[in-house]
Amino acid sequence: MEFWYTEEHSEDVRFSIRVDKHIYSGQSEFQRIDIFESKEFGRILTLDGLIMLTEKDEFIYHEMIVHVPMATNPNIKRVLVIGGGDGGTVRELTRYGTIENIDMVEIDELVVEVCKKYILQTAGKLEDPRVKLYFENGLKFVRSKEGEYDLIIVDSTDPFGPGEGLFTKEFYGNCYKALKEDGILVNQHESPFYPYYIDSMKRAHHRIREFFPICKVYQAHIPTYPSGHWLFGFASKKYDPIRDLDEGAWNRLNLKTKYYNTEIHQGAFAIPNYVKELLEGE
Amino acid sequence: MNRLSQEKAPIYEALKKYKMERVVRFDVPGHKGGRGNRELTEFLGEDCLKVDVNSMKPLDNLGHPVSVIRDAERLAAEAFKAAHAFFIVNGTTAAVQGMIMSACKAGDKIIMPRNVHKSAINALIICGAIPVYVNPGVDKDLGISLGMAVADIEKAILNNKDAKAVFVNNPTYYGICSNLKEIVKIAHRHNMLVLVDEAHGTHFYFGKDLPISAMEARADMAAVSMHKTGGSLTQSSFLLCGERINAHYVRQILNLTQTTSASYLLLTSLDLARKNLSLHGKEIFKRTMELANYAREEINKLGGYYAFSKEIINGDRVYDFDVTKLSVHTRDIGLTGIEVYDILRDEYGIQIEFGDIGNILAIISAGDRILEIERLVAALSEIKRLYSKDKKGMLESEYINPDLVMPPRQAFYSSKRSIPIANSLGHISAEFVMAYPPGIPILAPGEKITEEVLEYIVYAKAKGAFLTGTEDIEVENINIVEE
Numbered sequence: 001m002e003f004w005y006t007e008e009h010s011e012d013v014r015f016s017i018r019v020d021k022h023i024y025s026g027q028s029e030f031q032r033i034d035i036f037e038s039k040e041f042g043r044i045l046t047l048d049g050l051i052m053l054t055e056k057d058e059f060i061y062h063e064m065i066v067h068v069p070m071a072t073n074p075n076i077k078r079v080l081v082i083g084g085g086d087g088g089t090v091r092e093l094t095r096y097g098t099i100e101n102i103d104m105v106e107i108d109e110l111v112v113e114v115c116k117k118y119i120l121q122t123a124g125k126l127e128d129p130r131v132k133l134y135f136e137n138g139l140k141f142v143r144s145k146e147g148e149y150d151l152i153i154v155d156s157t158d159p160f161g162p163g164e165g166l167f168t169k170e171f172y173g174n175c176y177k178a179l180k181e182d183g184i185l186v187n188q189h190e191s192p193f194y195p196y197y198i199d200s201m202k203r204a205h206h207r208i209r210e211f212f213p214i215c216k217v218y219q220a221h222i223p224t225y226p227s228g229h230w231l232f233g234f235a236s237k238k239y240d241p242i243r244d245l246d247e248g249a250w251n252r253l254n255l256k257t258k259y260y261n262t263e264i265h266q267g268a269f270a271i272p273n274y275v276k277e278l279l280e281g282e
Numbered sequence: 283m284n285r286l287s288q289e290k291a292p293i294y295e296a297l298k299k300y301k302m303e304r305v306v307r308f309d310v311p312g313h314k315g316g317r318g319n320r321e322l323t324e325f326l327g328e329d330c331l332k333v334d335v336n337s338m339k340p341l342d343n344l345g346h347p348v349s350v351i352r353d354a355e356r357l358a359a360e361a362f363k364a365a366h367a368f369f370i371v372n373g374t375t376a377a378v379q380g381m382i383m384s385a386c387k388a389g390d391k392i393i394m395p396r397n398v399h400k401s402a403i404n405a406l407i408i409c410g411a412i413p414v415y416v417n418p419g420v421d422k423d424l425g426i427s428l429g430m431a432v433a434d435i436e437k438a439i440l441n442n443k444d445a446k447a448v449f450v451n452n453p454t455y456y457g458i459c460s461n462l463k464e465i466v467k468i469a470h471r472h473n474m475l476v477l478v479d480e481a482h483g484t485h486f487y488f489g490k491d492l493p494i495s496a497m498e499a500r501a502d503m504a505a506v507s508m509h510k511t512g513g514s515l516t517q518s519s520f521l522l523c524g525e526r527i528n529a530h531y532v533r534q535i536l537n538l539t540q541t542t543s544a545s546y547l548l549l550t551s552l553d554l555a556r557k558n559l560s561l562h563g564k565e566i567f568k569r570t571m572e573l574a575n576y577a578r579e580e581i582n583k584l585g586g587y588y589a590f591s592k593e594i595i596n597g598d599r600v601y602d603f604d605v606t607k608l609s610v611h612t613r614d615i616g617l618t619g620i621e622v623y624d625i626l627r628d629e630y631g632i633q634i635e636f637g638d639i640g641n642i643l644a645i646i647s648a649g650d651r652i653l654e655i656e657r658l659v660a661a662l663s664e665i666k667r668l669y670s671k672d673k674k675g676m677l678e679s680e681y682i683n684p685d686l687v688m689p690p691r692q693a694f695y696s697s698k699r700s701i702p703i704a705n706s707l708g709h710i711s712a713e714f715v716m717a718y719p720p721g722i723p724i725l726a727p728g729e730k731i732t733e734e735v736l737e738y739i740v741y742a743k744a745k746g747a748f749l750t751g752t753e754d755i756e757v758e759n760i761n762i763v764e765e
Contacts, residue, residue, distance in 0.1 A: 139657065140580075140656050140660070165656055168631070
């Protein structure tokens with residue numbers, strides 16, 4: 001028997017993984033949720049048919065979205081995660097004893113429920129006493145906050161569907177307002193490779209730049225995301241991710257990571273020329 | 283006559299049958315099911331082009347319906363509880379003109395508020411009827427025109443007993459309703475017809491806990507923009523008639539100006555929208571009201587904005603309020619509605635219906651989701667944070683009492699000359715000036731150009747309103763009546 005999961009990375013490109021079992025399928029108010037078991041990638045979470053994570057490569061995404069801002073400002077105490085229903089981002093954050101408080105706002109409660117049941121690798125730390133879960137629209141949650149957070153991490157789906165509001169100017173403006181004076185905003189920033197994603201990537205960058213004096217992009221290699229070349233946005237009112245990186249301080253924490261280290265931290269901000277051109281162009 | 287069920291959609295069903303039969307086409311349209319225009323077919327879809335056809339025996343004829351269009355009209359009449367319903371494909375403009383031209387001939391008087399849509403005054407130019415304007419009154423704080431007071435209408439009727447009809451905007455663009463039932467009673471007592479521009483009130487016929495509809499209030503005719511809140515395609519509309527109206531005569535009037543090549547895309551969209559609202563309208567508009575109420579609550583929590591609702595009801599000029607309209611007063615954050623409207627589109631990619639000097643209006647419908655509502659609220663919160671300023675020096679009231687010195691038709695066709703608007707004080711205008719949308723004239727043909735009018739035009743232009751109506755496309759010059 002042949003059983004393959006296929007995602008269309010573009011109209012003319014397909015990415016397939018041989019699947020052993022279809023473990024879960026459900027439809028929430030917002031999206032279709034599926035979990036597959038595979039030999040090569042372990043368990044796979046898809047939303048509306050698109051891969052959100054696999055057990056084999058999720059560490060790359062989650063380490064890069066969390067440790068880059070945490071190493072830039074070790075004094076981060078109050079964190080807001082928007083999206084991130086699989087719990088992977090929260091898991092990385094809970095490794096820092098210095099963080100006092102993590103608010104996670106996920107629009108879709110069912111994603112969290114399903115991950116807690118089937119993907120404990122990422123969802124295992126959602127019960128940490130510092131974590132508070134809110135099941136509501138991220139755009140709405142952040143609207144009423146002012147000067148409350150040291151770090152906001154936007155761990156969203158693509159901007160076509162329930163995540164759409166998290167790529168808008170009104171959202172970035174509201175995040176700016178919700179951050180403290182030295183706050184940092186990190187977001188998943190789509191891919192620069194296929195045309196379908198390029199526009200959202202460029203737009204997100206331009207919109208963030210309108211609010212934050214420091215606005216940079218860094219990259220990572222994530223095998224199961226379209227093209228494998230993925231970007232993150234780093235925006236801040238005060239800290240520069242390279243100038244203010246305190247390598248010694250982070251390394252003294254002795255956190256064991258699989259992808260992130262302080263050399264990758266610096267290297268990740270070196271981006272290819274074609275991406276630079278895309279970001280600088282209109 | 284066999285009674286058809288509201289689950290039927292006769293025009294839609296006939297078109298489907300026609301498509302299945304694969305008829306060889308030697309008639310218009312010349313694109314022949316899309317083959318003659320590939321790019322258009324790719325853009326709109328083959329299915330769409332295949333049913334873009336002309337009148338023919340199995341599909342009936344809008345100008346003289348005897349089969350499927352007649353059946354569809356009967357179903358629509360039943361759905362709206364009217365004696366007769368006409369499918370209109372020339373926009374609600376055609377429905378409004380059909381009403382006025384059916385009720386009035388040249389020289390006949392018609393009582394109406396001045397804040398009508400330009401289509402109504404255009405009808406006066408075409409048929410030569412003479413308006414008797416009733417001041418709808420203004421809410422000073424909000425700067426919006428209201429409904430007509432019953433006493434004002436009664437006075438106008440008593441002073442003009444020869445008038446043929448009373449024309450009512452119900453609801454207004456902002457959702458304000460007049461006491462329609464009482465207006466109908468008084469008008470009928472004096473043998474006048476009541477014509478209702480119900481362009482923004484389709485949902486009154488199907489939702490619960492909404493203001494009374496024109497047909498239920500026993501008005502004689504109503505123009506209903508099915509495409510605005512009813513889900514049909516842009517430009518499609520219904521004209522409804524009550525029992526006192528001779529529908530055959532109305533059809534003749536409509537045929538004076540309506541196309542003889544009625545679009546079947548528009549007709550089918552009306553047919554299916556009627557079916558949908560008949561079967562599901564109650565839930566659809568319940569959801570719409572919930573979304574609009576939620577948006578209002580959240581916007582009012584932001585502070586600075588005022589999303590008004592039923593609390594403005596006062597038993598007369600605001601007899602009722604349509605809660606599906608999301609009207610938001612913006613002047614207290616120091617911005618005109620026009621400015622907020624522009625910022626929302628240019629900076630936030632959000633298109634709303636219109637902005638005037640003190641308010642914005644967002645249309646909420648069955649097609650909306652909470653995600654979009656959150657975006658609108660978030661953007662308004664940002665606009666307040668980033669753009670708000672002192673409201674000193676902002677223009678206040680909106681209604682300008684017109685000084686009508688000549689019937690619109692006479693002014694429009696008189697010998698005229700073009701002069702700069704700035705120098706036009708005291709002259710009689712021969713054309714319209716209006717912001718579009720909403721398309722309610724600031725100045726109409728036959729009216730004296732006053733200081734108030736000039737001040738308003740200059741202000742609206744400076745704030746970025748899209749002014750239209752004059753021959754001069756730049757709206758720098760205006761045609762005045764040569765005296």
